[in-house]
Amino acid sequence: MDKQISQAVIRRLPRYYRYLGELLDDGVERISSNDLSKRMHVTASQIRQDLNNFGGFGQQGYGYNVAYLHDEIGNILGVNETHNVIVIGAGNLGQAIAGYVKFERVGFKIIGLFDVNPELKGKLVRDIPVQMLDELPEFIKHNDVEIAALTLPKSNARSTALKLVSLGVHAIWNFAHVDLDDIPDVIIENVHLSDSLMQLSYNITQQK
Ligand code: NAI
Missing domain, CATH: 1.10.10.10 (Winged helix-like DNA-binding domain superfamily/Winged helix DNA-binding domain)
Incomplete structure (x- = not known):
């Protein structure tokens, strides 16, 4: 355009x-x-x-x-075509995102879920098994991964983002509360539910 x-x-x-x-x-x-x-x-x-x-x-x-x-x-x-998504961090939020079927309806297919906690290995979320982070390079090699959702602790977010970029993933849906916008060669979309809550709080305060 x-x-x-x-x-x-x-x-x-x-x-x-x-x-x-x-x-x-x-x-x-x-x-x-x-x-x-x-x-x-x-x-x-x-x-x-x-x-x-x-x-x-x-x-x-x-x-x-x-x-x-x-x-x-x-x-x-760009939602009339399918975008393959992986989720890094299979805790509460990662599992909630991976478990939500309707993202597919708008073109986002969650194809992989990764964590570092061996207790989660193989756990199925919908039909997606949790894999260990060291399996990520091989997975990316064989799958057309376009987007990675980061739902892991903020202390690990930057190193993971850098790793993803080096593996060829250039779009990050970032939920960790850390700014990653300075990382080159990657498109970042930050999601902070607390920002939305603060907006709500502001509007409540204004009404009082
Ligand atoms: P959680 O503790 O339930 O899950 C985090 C998972 O990340 C754990 O399973 C842990 O083993 C895994 N993990 C740690 N290091 C990793 C690594 N290097 N690679 C892959 N996996 C790794 O936490 P929860 O509640 O799911 O939150 C996850 C993140 O999302 C936190 O950073 C939290 O602050 C953030 N968050 C953000 C929200 C937002 O609106 N942006 C809302 C809720 C949580």
Whole structure:
């Protein structure tokens, strides 16, 4: 895509994708920006502005074709193709992520789960066995791993990220509370649930 899309718009796209997916499930074939705006609680002009970034997809007097728009946003987000994911750290969070089946529905297939604790070796989470970290190089050699989720203690996160990059994994979904953004040749997406909680706390405080 030639045009640079702002990160703010990109951050809103998954929500459009989710709502359009629900409309598809409900058998809705087309929707006006006004109706979509009521459902999503954003203004119709915001929707038009956001989607105009990608050529609009809408037709005057017709609205949006739900399947087409869903598919196009899926293409933009790159979720119409499968991304293989491994999870490093098979504790509470790692097992919860590996156990969640619906990531696959949006294109993320968890194909491996790794830990250093020998007690976890072979434990099945869904149908995925926990493997030991020393099996990782061989696994990566034989599987097309695109993304690694880091759900291990922060003290081990940086060394593990560096190892992953050296093994050819260039996208990290980082849950450890440590900044890894300075590591070269890797795309990092940090997830901090506590940030979201603090946002909630702020809004509660404002309301008081
Ligand atoms: P946990 O203690 O249940 O699991 C951590 C697992 O990592 C253990 O099984 C441990 O053996 C394994 N591990 C340690 N070093 C490793 C290495 N070098 N390679 C592979 N595995 C290794 O902890 P929990 O609750 O699952 O949390 C995991 C991490 O996620 C922690 O860093 C925690 O702070 C963080 N966290 C982040 C959240 C977020 O919103 N970003 C929310 C909850 C936890």
